[in-house]
Amino acid sequence: MKSSFLLKTIGGFALLLALSIFLSGCGKPTGTGGALSGDAASQVYVAPGQYDEFYMFASGGFSGQIGVYGLPSGRLLRVIPIFSVDPEKGYGYNEETKPMLNTSFGFVPWDDAHHPELSQTDGQTDGRWIFINGNNTPRIARVDLSTFETAEIIEIPNSGGNHSSPFTTENTEYVVAGTRFSVPYPQKDVAINTYAENFKGTLSFISVDKNTGRMDVAFQVLLPAFDYDLAHSGKGNSHGWTFFTSYNTEQSSTLMEVNASKNDKDYIAAVNWKKAEEYIKAGKGHDIPANYAHNVYDESTHMATSTMKKTVKVLIPSECPGLVYFLPTPKSPHGVDVDPTGEYIVGSGKLAADLTVHSFSKMQAAIEKKAFDGEVDGVPIIKYEEVVGGVVSKPGLGPLHTEFDGKGYGYTTFFISSEVVKWKLGTWEVVDRQPTFYSVGHLCIPGGDSKNPDGKYLIALNKITKDRYLPTGPELTQSAQLYDISGDKMKMILDFPTIGEPHYAQAIPASRIVERSKKFYKIEENKHPYRALGEKETKVERKGNDVHVYMTTIRSHFAPDNIEGIKVGDKVYFHVTNLEQDWDVPHGFAVQGATNAELLIMPGQTETLLWEPKREGVFPFYCTDFCSALHQEMQGYVRVSAANSSTPLKWGLNVKDPS
Amino acid sequence: MKSLPRLLMFIAALSLLGLFAFPMWSITLYAPQYPDGVTMYIWINKLSGSTEGTLQNINILNHYVGMKMIEPESIPELKYFPYVIYAMVALGLLVAIINKKNLFLVWTILLVVLCTVGIYDFYLWEYDYGHNLSADAPISIPGMAYQPPLIGRKILLNFTADSWPYIGGAFVAVSMLAGFLAWWLRRRMAPQA
Structure with a gap:
């Protein structure tokens, strides 16, 4: 009797143990494997000798370069050296290209390149140039897409981290450069804790010659010392405006992860650049002494020249009514993205539970009736309720960036919950979500920030790779995931490694570039x-x-x-x-x-x-x-x-x- | 109807001017590295290629097997052939004005003879380029010659060479046909006249 009880007990324990071992063997929760459906391979298969449908230009991040990929295959076609020397091509080593990397700090052989931005005509990518920002030594480069060579680099004065850049206007009138790190203005030796009084943030507008592409710092807008994070220009009705997100409206200069995350709302700065042009014409611009490099590569001499520019025009909002407004936006907004119609301005409050969408027409009505909630340094703050057009409620955690498919949907990346969420403009309802592997930053839909997106593919650009590929020691490649978004539900069809750390990427139908591509120099x-x-x-x-x-x-x-x-x-x-x-x-x-x-x-x-x-x-x-x-x-x-x-x-x- | 032969004779004479607007012959080389082919055009007065660099590229390829450089300046025919054509046009117009049946035939036969001589001359040049190889050639294959085909397709080592008349050549054909037709029609009309 006793022995049979003992036997049963032991047997029971053994069974429990076996079961728990079996359960532990099940491992990770399901749903992280990214299983592909059967026809995915054929969707991304580009037969040998065939061309891809799109070019994708992905920033190399801390590699300072741009990686050019074909879509849907994910094949790497070329690496374009931009801000970093490239011994393979002699870029920055031969005498001709050394001046390209000249700055007010001398020859700088490296930068952190974040956001490639294709030139646009009438709000559509035109395949002429691609611009990209250098973050650490504030610069913007222009790459000529007939040669895939860096044609020009201009340094941005009074800036301390060119992150909200370059983000073109709809006819490439301007590319922009907002400073992520505010710095003393003018730069001088002051105590760091005098941030609020001595530091300023500048938003620069760089004009682009419509024939030659030649860049020039047309003017800078002097704003309070916040961190200006990202930008996008208006289109359609909102053409003439550019929107910049900010964080650190707390104006802290230390332990920022805590101290810059306190305010309920930070601001999106809405700049009326057509108004700015009027003020410049009216002589309101201050000619401020500066020192910044302008480097141009001449395709006929095959040489670059570097010239130092000595002044910059600065507009001060308190002297220029109607130039800038602040739109309150919850919790340290990161990306600011304008939908293809130009009406909706999506501010991704990266620490907020909801996604805030401002309405351009409401903003104009609010300005009309002066529905303001005070001002900062002469910049009126529009009342939140008067400008918000809709809220996507509890879509995920850590929203960063939004692109559009041109069919009425927005697609937003969520870093913390590591997913892409599809939602409907106007009704603000979430219609689909797909995991990314892992921790997606930017996303790219061909033409996804233009008036005319090609809503066929979406690429998630991930920050963390972990176990996705064969291990290569402590440092791993970054990853991109390709989703088919032509149907109601997003479908992952490819996962491919990328160079450096791609932040943003842009893609364009191949036909807009192929026919312009040069074969050799005469x-x-x-x-x-x-x-x-x-x-x-x-x-x-x-x-x-x-x-x-x-x-x-x-x-x-x-x-x-x-x-x-x-x-x-x-x-x-x-x-x-x-x-x-x-x-x-x-x-x-x-x-x-x-x-x-x-x-x-x-x-x-x-x-x-x-x-x-x-x-x-x-x-x-x-x-x-x-x-x-x-x-x-x-x-x-x-x-x-x-x-x-x-x-x-x-x-x-x-x-x-x-x- | 009666003036048709004379009209044809005018056409025959003026068609030859097509030689100044279009190449008369083309030679295309295909190889794995040249998927679109490299085409050289032969005009009455010059040589050209499918791109501006074509002639140089053909010369680069040819020098490995010791062929001479193709240099338009060193081909005297390109200088005097145009005058032969001008003379034939002038002669043809004169014949049309004189409007004599037998002169139509004489002119056409003269044209055929000149064309035959021209093609033979072309063959001699091809023969010379293909056989007269430098002793310093990096690639030397005993018994191998690189003469492109006069007309048609031929395989030369890694290249497939196509040689065909081009649009300018068609104008010459039109010219011959029109000249012959002018004579033939006039002859048929003659008994009634």
Whole structure:
């Protein structure tokens, strides 16, 4: 009896134990696997030799570059060097592109690039340029999409972290640059705890020439010292306005995670830039001394130049009524996104339970009847109830960014609950939600911040990867997830790794870029001062300790390929012109002992490598880009003699004379 | 109806001017690295390509097997052939004005003879480029010649070469046909006249 009780008890425990082991074996709660439905593979399959339907431009974040991907395949097509040097392409190492990275702090070889923004015409992406902000050393770059090369970089004065940038207006009249970190204005040596009195925030409007794309800081609006986080410009009815979110309206300068999270509401600054143009015309702009770099790459000389600009026009809101209004928005709003009609302005209060949507028409009515709740530094604060157009109630945790599909829906990312939520504009009801892996930041719908989105795909750009791919040690790639949003429900169809940390990305139908894409530079248009437009023009010139080598490349040799008479201590400039006139025939140039990088010269281009030989000897140089069947033979020698030697300067190709 | 032969003779003479508006021949090379092909156009007075760099690209490819550079300046025919065509146009117009049946035929036969000579000359150039190879050629394959086809398709190592008359050539054909037709119609009309 007793023994049978004991047996039963032991048996019971054993059963319980087995069950619990079995249960623990079930592991994670279900729903995090991201199971794909059967036809997903065929939806993202782009057959070999076929083109993708869209280009996607994803910021490289702390890599300072832009990654160009094809959609829906997720294939990486190119990395465009922008704010960071790139030895692979010689960017920032060759003499031609060094000026691109010049700033008021000198040569800065790196930045943190966040938000790519395609140029627009009439509110639609036009495939001409893509802009991107540099956060750490406040800058905006313009990339020419006919060459996929950085064409221009302008530094932003009076800024301390160019985060709410570049976010174009609907005809690319302006790209904008709001400072994330307010700084003393003008910059000076003051106690940090005098933040409220000495610091200011600036919102800059950078004009873009509609033919050349040339940028200029048209004016800055001087605002109270908050953190200006993100921006978007109006469209349609709200064209002429740009909206900037702010946090830290508490004006704290320490332990910000607590001290900048106290206020119930912070502000969205609504700037009427058409009004600003009137004030500038009326002479209300103050010409303030400044010092900032403007760097332009000239496609005909294949060279960049850097000029320092010395003043900037500043508008002060208290002197310019109607220029800026503050829209109260709950809990440290991050993204501010304007729907395709221009009526709704979505402010994602990242610590708020609800998503706040302001109405542009209500805002105008409120301004009309002066429904204000006081002002800060001459900026009227519109009453919250008078401007809010709707609230998406309890959609998720930690809203960051919203894009639109052009079919009446908004899609908002939630960092904390790691999901994308689809909701309906006007009724504010949530209609779908899908998990992301993990902790999504920005999202991208092709044209999703324009008047004319292509609501076919949505890409979630995630901050954390954890277990999604094969492990690669402590540092992991970032991830993007592609969702098909053509139906009622979002459907994840692809998950792919990305370079750096992509913050924002923008995508565009491939057709708007493909037909504008250049195949090579015309050699007869090459205006580089050290060009050699044929082998007959090659030569070597000595000017004191500077030696200029006018060199050419063509399959499969350099001209000249034998150079003598170089001396230790010389500065040798190899100006290499690629004479090829065919698509996809770059030549590389590398020389032993170079302490910079290689050259990678596109057909028709001239690039220059500075070489400072430190020892005597004969050093080889060679082509680094496998160009042809006789690429391995594409090589040469340069002889370096002692500083006081009398070795004559000689050069040649196919040199037969043994002396 | 009666003036039709004469009209045809005018057309025959003036069609030749098409040679100045369009290339008369095209040679296209295809290879794995050139999926769209590289096309060289032969005009009565110049050479051109599907892109501005085509001639240079063909020369780059050709130099590996030791072929000579194709340099339009070194081809004298490109200089004097245009004058032959101008002369034929002038002669044709004269023949049309004189309006004599037999002269139509003489002019047409002269054109056919000139074309034959031209094509033979083209063949000689092709032969020279294809066979007269540099001893320094990086790639040398015993017994291999690189003469492109006179007309049609031929495989040369990794390249497939297509050689066909082009629009300008069609104008010459029209010219011959019109000249011949002018003579033939006039001959048929003659007994009634």
